[in-house]
Amino acid sequence: MFQMRLLLALLLIWAPLVQAEKITIAAAADLKFAMDELVATFKQQHATDEVEVIYGSSGKFYTQIQQGAPFDLYFSADIDYPRQLANLGLAGSAVTPHALGRLVLWSATRDASQMTLADLTDPAIKRIAIANPRVAPYGKRAVEALKQSGLWDKLEPKLVYGENIAQTAQFVQTGNAQIGIIALALAISPELASKGGYWLVPAELHAPLEQGFIITKRAENNGLASKFATYIESKAARAVMTRYGFALPGDGAGTGPQEDDHAH
Incomplete structure (x- = not known):
């Protein structure tokens, strides 16, 4: 038993x-x-x-x-x-x-909430992070937005590419880029929200x-x-x-x- x-x-x-x-x-x-x-x-x-x-x-x-x-x-x-x-x-x-999803401008060192895409032409901004458009949809849409805004030719030399959108945000966080075009979901996350504001990229600028x-x-x-x-x-x-x-x-x-x- x-x-x-x-x-x-x-x-x-x-x-x-x-x-x-x-x-x-x-x-x-x-x-x-x-x-x-x-x-x-x-x-x-x-x-x-x-x-x-x-x-x-x-x-x-x-x-x-x-x-x-x-x-x-x-x-x-x-x-x-x-x-x-x-x-x-x-x-x-x-x-x-x-x-x-939505794209935003985000920076840990500048008030991105007071910026637009046109402000990225400022000579003081040397590096802008976006995700690799070949493999990351957010990167592909960032390129579309810059081209639709007529800013691509001026800004392409400043671009640095993250492997994905999280690495792109990390570039901005660590100062490897002064500003980035990243995902809204990351910009409003607890980790990033306390470090900088964001500006919502108009949805009509990209697919x-x-x-x-x-x-x-x-x-x-x-x-x-x-x-x-x-x-x-x-x-x-x-x-x-x-x-x-x-x-x-x-x-x-x-x-x-x-x-x-x-x-x-």
Whole structure:
């Protein structure tokens, strides 16, 4: 009888361990602070499961997934990347739009809230950080905004390129660039908000930063991946995204920062 009780006790202890699942998420760097918060909240309901998030450039993740990288979910700052993966048969779910990102001017040493793109031509500004437009959607949109403003030829010699939008912000934080064109979600994060104001780049100067995610083909039968995808679309998760400056699909243009309120 004692042995039976012991066996039962051990089974009860081991059961959660046996059922524990793990997912690895590839997420665009603009999601860093929002996603960290979302994962922490999700883990409260899935304490035995493991959720790992790797942040980087959407374009690099796109290439890595094609090459078989072991990611279970992919959150891209440009919805076209997951759409292309779906066309290649590498998605295990429908492509889901989840946010609309915004570009801002941000500086740790100047009051960027009182600036516009035209102010970047100031000779005192020697280095302007943007994300690498070849792999980072925010970099691509920054280039579009500068060209649409007629400033590209004057400003291109000043540009320094971050591998992703988080590294771009880091360049500005550490003084390797005096100002940067970065993601609103990073500028209003606790880490950066206390160090400088921002100016919202008018959305009409570039194509929308429509963001989307997929469960990858390798995880199409992964229960935890499905649960996380469902959670991301929940009211609570959407509230977190809104707090980090993202406009949300279906909520209208008014969800995000207002166009007539560029300076903060």
